[in-house]
Amino acid sequence: xxxxxxxxxxxxxxxxxxxxxxxxxxxxxxxxxxxxxxxxxxxxxxxxxxxxxxxxxxxxxxxxxxxxxxxxxxxxxxxxxxxxxxxxxxxxxxxxxxxxxxxxxxxxxxxxxxxxxxxxxxxxxxxxxxxxxxxxxxxxxxxxxxxxxxxxxxxxxxxxxxxxxxxxxxxxxxxxxxxxxxxxxxxxxxxxxxxxxxxxxxxxxxxxxxxxxxxxxxxxxxxxxxxxxxxxxxxxxxxxxxxxxx
Numbered sequence: 001x002x003x004x005x006x007x008x009x010x011x012x013x014x015x016x017x018x019x020x021x022x023x024x025x026x027x028x029x030x031x032x033x034x035x036x037x038x039x040x041x042x043x044x045x046x047x048x049x050x051x052x053x054x055x056x057x058x059x060x061x062x063x064x065x066x067x068x069x070x071x072x073x074x075x076x077x078x079x080x081x082x083x084x085x086x087x088x089x090x091x092x093x094x095x096x097x098x099x100x101x102x103x104x105x106x107x108x109x110x111x112x113x114x115x116x117x118x119x120x121x122x123x124x125x126x127x128x129x130x131x132x133x134x135x136x137x138x139x140x141x142x143x144x145x146x147x148x149x150x151x152x153x154x155x156x157x158x159x160x161x162x163x164x165x166x167x168x169x170x171x172x173x174x175x176x177x178x179x180x181x182x183x184x185x186x187x188x189x190x191x192x193x194x195x196x197x198x199x200x201x202x203x204x205x206x207x208x209x210x211x212x213x214x215x216x217x218x219x220x221x222x223x224x225x226x227x228x229x230x231x232x233x234x235x236x237x238x239x240x241x242x243x244x245x246x
Contacts (some may be wrong), residue, residue, distance in 0.1 A: 008201060015202035022209075023209060023214055034146060038240065045192070050145050051180050053206050061166070079131075081138040084134060084140075085179040085180060089183040091142075102244035104143075109241065111230075112231070125154065132150075133153065141180050147173065
């Protein structure tokens with residue numbers, strides 16, 4: 001549990017930064033917010049707070065342009081997200097704090113390196129990869145609050161327009177985050193009232209980030225933003241690995 005409300009207040013600017021990134025790219029909020037938040041509050045508390053913020057953000061973004069959603073992709077991803085969520089919550093309940101920090105740091109660093117090193121056209125992958133992406137996303141969503149990367153990697157290689165990519169990813173996230181919230185509630189992570197207070201405090205800042213991102217979406221090159229995000233992830237993930245090993 002956080003030691004006081006100073007730590008809770010520190011989550012508001014983190015929520016704003018994560019939501020700004022999420023609003024432009026359709027994913028990545030948790031990859032920035034959760035590692036930064038764990039410098040102020042324990043990982044389970046951060047996961048519980050940001051599942052509420054993430055659900056509010058994904059609903060807002062998913063309903064913004066429903067005509068761009070590729071529903072066939074969502075239908076392929078969601079069943080395996082359910083399976084991955086069950087596996088992830090089982091691991092979360094039994095994972096020690098140090099192990100959780102180390103796993104989160106390694107995951108973030110790996111994704112950052114992937115984003116920085118893999119460039120150029122990546123082709124179009126087959127539909128079958130949706131099932132692996134859904135499974136992986138369900139696991140990482142529950143363990144680290146970050147289901148977006150597996151979905152984003154898959155959808156980015158399905159030859160979708162920028163608008164369809166973001167809208168489809170947002171709607172997929174609604175399903176993923178809803179399942180994560182249900183799993184957290186069953187394990188007792190949502191029972192602390194300070195979780196709800198922290199989310200209520202941080203949500204206005206998060207929606208400011210989403211609003212600003214909506215204006216930026218049509219003006220900024222996604223590749224430029226993703227490179228900046230990857231560099232930030234590399235730094236935050238590395239700091240978590242160092243903390244876990246230290």
